[in-house]
Amino acid sequence: MPFKPISQKFTDFVIFRDDSRCINCEVCVRQCSYEAHYWDDTRQRVSFDSSKCTGCHRCAAQCPTSCLTIRRNPSEFRENAFWTPAFIKHIYKQSDTGGILLSGSGSPAEKPVYWDNLQLDASQVTNPSIDPLREPMELRTYLGAKPDIAAFEETAGTFRLKGEMPPQIRLEYPLMFAAMSFGSINFNLHKAMAQAATELGIVYNTGEGGLHPSLYGYGANTIVQVASGRFGVHKDYLNAGAAVEIKVGQGAKPGIGGHLPGEKIDEEVSRTRMVPLGSDAISPAPHHDIYSIEDLLQLIYAIKEATRYRVPVSVKIAAVHNAPAIASGIVRAGADIVVIDGFRGGTGAAPTMIRDNVGIPIELALAAVDNRLRDEGIRNHASLVVSGGMRCSADVVKAIALGADAVYIGTAALVAVGCTLCGRCYTGKCPWGIATNEARLKKRQNPDVAARRLANLIRAWGHEIQEMLGGMGLNSIESLRGNRDKLRGIGLNQVELDILGVKHAGR
Amino acid sequence: MKAPDTFWQFDKDISGCGVFGVIDRKKNLISGSMPISAMCTMHDRGNGLGGGFAAYGIYPHHADKYAFHLMCDDQTSLDKAEKVIKEFFDIAESQPIPTRKTPAIKNPPIVWRFFVTPRQVRPRWEHLDEADYVVSVVMHINKTVAGAFVFSSGKNMGAFKGVGFPEDIADFFRLDEYNAYIWTGHNRFPTNTPGWWGGAHPFTILDWAIVHNGEISSYGINKRYLCQHDYECTLMTDTEVVAYLLDLLIRKHGLSKRMASRVFAPPFWDEIDRMPEDERRACEALRMVYGSAMLNGPFAILVTDGKSMMGLNDRVKLRPLIVAEKDDMVFMSSEESSIREVCPELDRVWAPKAGEPVIVEVEA
Numbered sequence: 095m096p097f098k099p100i101s102q103k104f105t106d107f108v109i110f111r112d113d114s115r116c117i118n119c120e121v122c123v124r125q126c127s128y129e130a131h132y133w134d135d136t137r138q139r140v141s142f143d144s145s146k147c148t149g150c151h152r153c154a155a156q157c158p159t160s161c162l163t164i165r166r167n168p169s170e171f172r173e174n175a176f177w178t179p180a181f182i183k184h185i186y187k188q189s190d191t192g193g194i195l196l197s198g199s200g201s202p203a204e205k206p207v208y209w210d211n212l213q214l215d216a217s218q219v220t221n222p223s224i225d226p227l228r229e230p231m232e233l234r235t236y237l238g239a240k241p242d243i244a245a246f247e248e249t250a251g252t253f254r255l256k257g258e259m260p261p262q263i264r265l266e267y268p269l270m271f272a273a274m275s276f277g278s279i280n281f282n283l284h285k286a287m288a289q290a291a292t293e294l295g296i297v298y299n300t301g302e303g304g305l306h307p308s309l310y311g312y313g314a315n316t317i318v319q320v321a322s323g324r325f326g327v328h329k330d331y332l333n334a335g336a337a338v339e340i341k342v343g344q345g346a347k348p349g350i351g352g353h354l355p356g357e358k359i360d361e362e363v364s365r366t367r368m369v370p371l372g373s374d375a376i377s378p379a380p381h382h383d384i385y386s387i388e389d390l391l392q393l394i395y396a397i398k399e400a401t402r403y404r405v406p407v408s409v410k411i412a413a414v415h416n417a418p419a420i421a422s423g424i425v426r427a428g429a430d431i432v433v434i435d436g437f438r439g440g441t442g443a444a445p446t447m448i449r450d451n452v453g454i455p456i457e458l459a460l461a462a463v464d465n466r467l468r469d470e471g472i473r474n475h476a477s478l479v480v481s482g483g484m485r486c487s488a489d490v491v492k493a494i495a496l497g498a499d500a501v502y503i504g505t506a507a508l509v510a511v512g513c514t515l516c517g518r519c520y521t522g523k524c525p526w527g528i529a530t531n532e533a534r535l536k537k538r539q540n541p542d543v544a545a546r547r548l549a550n551l552i553r554a555w556g557h558e559i560q561e562m563l564g565g566m567g568l569n570s571i572e573s574l575r576g577n578r579d580k581l582r583g584i585g586l587n588q589v590e591l592d593i594l595g596v597k598h599a600g601r
Numbered sequence: 602m603k604a605p606d607t608f609w610q611f612d613k614d615i616s617g618c619g620v621f622g623v624i625d626r627k628k629n630l631i632s633g634s635m636p637i638s639a640m641c642t643m644h645d646r647g648n649g650l651g652g653g654f655a656a657y658g659i660y661p662h663h664a665d666k667y668a669f670h671l672m673c674d675d676q677t678s679l680d681k682a683e684k685v686i687k688e689f690f691d692i693a694e695s696q697p698i699p700t701r702k703t704p705a706i707k708n709p710p711i712v713w714r715f716f717v718t719p720r721q722v723r724p725r726w727e728h729l730d731e732a733d734y735v736v737s738v739v740m741h742i743n744k745t746v747a748g749a750f751v752f753s754s755g756k757n758m759g760a761f762k763g764v765g766f767p768e769d770i771a772d773f774f775r776l777d778e779y780n781a782y783i784w785t786g787h788n789r790f791p792t793n794t795p796g797w798w799g800g801a802h803p804f805t806i807l808d809w810a811i812v813h814n815g816e817i818s819s820y821g822i823n824k825r826y827l828c829q830h831d832y833e834c835t836l837m838t839d840t841e842v843v844a845y846l847l848d849l850l851i852r853k854h855g856l857s858k859r860m861a862s863r864v865f866a867p868p869f870w871d872e873i874d875r876m877p878e879d880e881r882r883a884c885e886a887l888r889m890v891y892g893s894a895m896l897n898g899p900f901a902i903l904v905t906d907g908k909s910m911m912g913l914n915d916r917v918k919l920r921p922l923i924v925a926e927k928d929d930m931v932f933m934s935s936e937e938s939s940i941r942e943v944c945p946e947l948d949r950v951w952a953p954k955a956g957e958p959v960i961v962e963v964e965a
Contacts, residue, residue: 221816221898222919229917230869236889243854244890246883253860254879255886262889468829469603474890567818567899569917570867572892579821595608 101186102145104179108167109142109153115161116140122153122162127523127535150516152525184446195446198519198529200346200438200482200505203450207438208457208590209489213599215580217567224569226560232570233556235500237337237477238262238406239430260430261406263317263336265500266295267556268571269490271548272481272504273319273341273410275301276326277354277363277375278442278519279528280536283511286544288312293545294552297336299502302352302377304366310334317408320397322351323377325367329400337431338397339408340390342381345439345482348412348453351377353443358522360531391427398428406430406477413437413459413482414452418466425467425476432476433502434459439482440505442529443520456483457496461594464497464576473576487558496594497576510551511544604828618802618814619646619935620922622785622903623943624910624961626929630658630780637776639932639939640767640786646814646935651789651801652770653762655810656781657907660757666693666716667735670753670760672798673711678748683715685746688724689738690717698761698774705769710798712774714759732807732852739806740833750799755808758907762787762801770801782963783910785903787812804844808906811847813840814935815900815920826893843902846894858904858911858960864891866916866956903933909962918955925950931961 109130118139122131130146131153133139147164154162171179184195217223224231238260245256271287284306287298292315299317304326309316318335320327332338343349354363354375364371384390394407401407408431409424411417421432436456441449460480467473481502484490490501509515512526519529527538563571566580574580582599583591591598621639625631636654660668669686673679686692698712719734726737739751753760758781761774767788771777787802803810817823817839824834824842830853832845843865850861864887868876873884888895899919904911912933914922925932925940926949932940937950953959 221818232870234870240890244886246860248857252880253883255883259886468825471829568897570897573819573895573897575822576825577819577821
């Protein structure tokens with residue numbers, strides 16, 4: 095084995111191969127894009143190098159004889175509650191390279207998860223619970239600005255709306271696939287999200303990498319995103335979708351831009367993003383035409399003009415300390431949808447320090463923003479969407495009860511197609527064929543199979559949301575939205591309860 | 602309005618109930634003994650912790666004045682409330698609400714009525730129209746004058762309610778001596794009542810009176826929606842939200858009663874999808890704009906103003922509601938037995954469909 099710096103000696107994982115079962119078929123060698131498995135010509139058998147293992151479990155999943163086990167490295171540093179192994183290894187890496195620590199996917203740090211401290215209500219005796227298998231149970235959701243008052247004209251036996259409603263996105267489930275750009279994930283998954291969203295009657299978000307020409311046909315179920323890099327943004331692109339989203343910030347890396355390495359920019363990505371082949375695609379930290387709220391207003395209206403006011407315009411920000419005031423400004427600047435992205439939100443690449451230390455939990459940001467918009471009487475003027483931290487349908491139900499209109503799921507969608515959260519998306523070598531544009535890797539995702547898995551996930555969550563709604567005696571999602579009486583806190587202090595606007599269990 | 606700091610800590614009462622209503626389309630007066638005996642039939646729908654009635658046409662001599670009914674813990678709180686009323690209104694008449702001592706009603710509050718008109722020069726809320734002004738003063742008293750509560754504020758109508766079975770409350774308020782062209786009655790079965798007189802039904806604001814059987818599972822969001830529109834729920838009951846929502850939707854937003862009933866119990870999306878274009882777009886807009894005002898959960902409500910009575914069920918009919926006609930009279934009740942008790946021969950009896958309002962207007 096060649097020389098390795100100490101940063102690679104203390105490996106995170108160790109590979110166990112049961113030699114009595116291994117048939118030296120080399121499937122693991124072909125599956126592992128990090129080359130942790132290799133053919134040892136001297137010994138004439140497969141071998142491995144644990145230092146290259148990211149813990150993605152692709153080899154174990156594909157091994158025909160199930161002879162592979164991936165474990166945490168049992169070799170431990172002296173126990174230290176302060177200097178945990180992660181901090182020690184960070185320093186080894188940085189003193190090797192002088193570089194910024196990089197991470198992929200959402201923050202795994204041990205910080206409060208408020209979803210886990212919230213319990214839902216159910217009906218007993220005084221109101222009947224409703225069985226969604228026998229009774230209607232409505233999840234349909236419309237995103238967009240709503241007027242405060244609707245006026246109707248009633249004539250003999252019929253009635254009609256006076257005037258027009260502002261443009262809306264119609265969702266059959268209060269769920270959407272979050273922005274993951276073409277380039278950060280590959281075409282097969284973009285196609286899968288487009289197909290699944292169309293089949294389900296929901297939408298997916300293109301992310302900041304433009305829209306591949308072959309996916310324009312799914313426009314009615316697509317939100318096209320405009321970020322600070324303006325990749326792939328042109329008039330047809332803006333008009334291709336059901337809505338346009340201005341991405342100001344991302345929960346995983348508030349305050350900084352993005353960096354898609356040149357290795358990931360192949361022919362198709364280059365064409366779609368309108369950047370040269372193989373060159374890094376760098377999104378600046380701010381939009382250089384938005385240095386203030388009045389600038390945002392101009393961009394919102396520029397997009398509304400460009401799309402002839404046909405589609406809602408959404409603005410996405412990271413959940414930061416002043417999120418309520420910022421959200422209020424965004425609504426007043428004319429946005430039809432406000433998206434708040436929490437620090438658990440995924441990313442293809444983010445500096446580790448920023449991912450794990452910047453931003454606030456989505457639960458608190460959501461509760462505070464919803465309160466603020468209601469206190470100011472402008473909650474109807476925009477829909478409120480949250481992303482970054484919904485792991486299951488119960489998290490979604492709790493988010494809606496706190497005040498969200500709908501929820502974006504990104505990480506959960508990737509897990510549905512195989513992601514194991516190894517967090518090495520920035521290498522471009524994702525062995526599951528997700529965060530990679532390498533031909534031999536990306537073909538591991540079949541768009542039709544992935545679309546089916548995504549659709550299954552949303553349907554499963556839909557059923558669960560219906561069951562929970564029915565249990566609470568509600569038969570429509572709008573009666574849950576902002577209905578914090580349906581939540582109770584457990585193990586939360588008074589300040590947390592106050593911010594969440596939720597009583598403690600037992601009260 | 603900004604939500605008060607401890608808004609979310611507010612407790613709500615849970616209750617089941619019986620309701621009865623009768624309206625005479627020609628405004629012929631009906632003696633109070635009719636609704637009393639109908640409510641007696643439904644004695645078992647309550648548990649003695651709340652009963653009440655609303656009556657329209659009872660103050661013909663003061664028909665142009667707002668009739669404020671107050672309940673006060675003691676003379677001091679009544680004096681304070683009177684002082685506030687004097688600040689905002691000219692009082693035409695001030696008197697105790699006639700009562701009789703009955704063994705069933707223990708420790709009643711002081712009940713008083715004022716017939717008032719808004720002062721020419723208003724000390725506050727100069728920019729509001731008269732109705733909003735009256736609502737603002739009522740809310741002001743209920744919020745700031747400790748121990749005093751305005752429980753009725755309409756014209757030529759009044760609510761009478763308290764802790765007890767409805768027949769005992771009727772006895773206490775001597776309702777058999779009143780005649781009205783619309784009566785509603787309510788028998789309450791609260792499961793965690795604070796035993797407060799103000800918590801009984803009907804709930805009223807201006808001419809609106811509501812009696813309600815049900816639990817509004819959407820209360821949490823209805824309450825927040827109302828707060829956004831400057832209505833603060835203070836009464837520990839979900840029926841209050843119905844009263845305020847009606848005021849908001851019909852009086853302020855100009856919706857018809859029929860459209861308001863579609864807000865409360867909207868058609869299902871699959872019905873809406875099958876509607877003709879105009880109606881489909883209207884219903885979509887209605888649900889988008891007023892989703893937070895939808896009443897979800899089991900309910901049967903009777904809503905009255907000086908001109909009409911409306912009965913409405915939730916959209917899957919989880920609480921009973923029966924309607925019957927006899928000549929110019931229309932009855933609505935939780936139980937047919939209560940109608941048959943006071944009017945054995947009926948022209949027509951039917952159970953309205955889930956979410957379909959029955960609206961009966963008096964003839965002009």
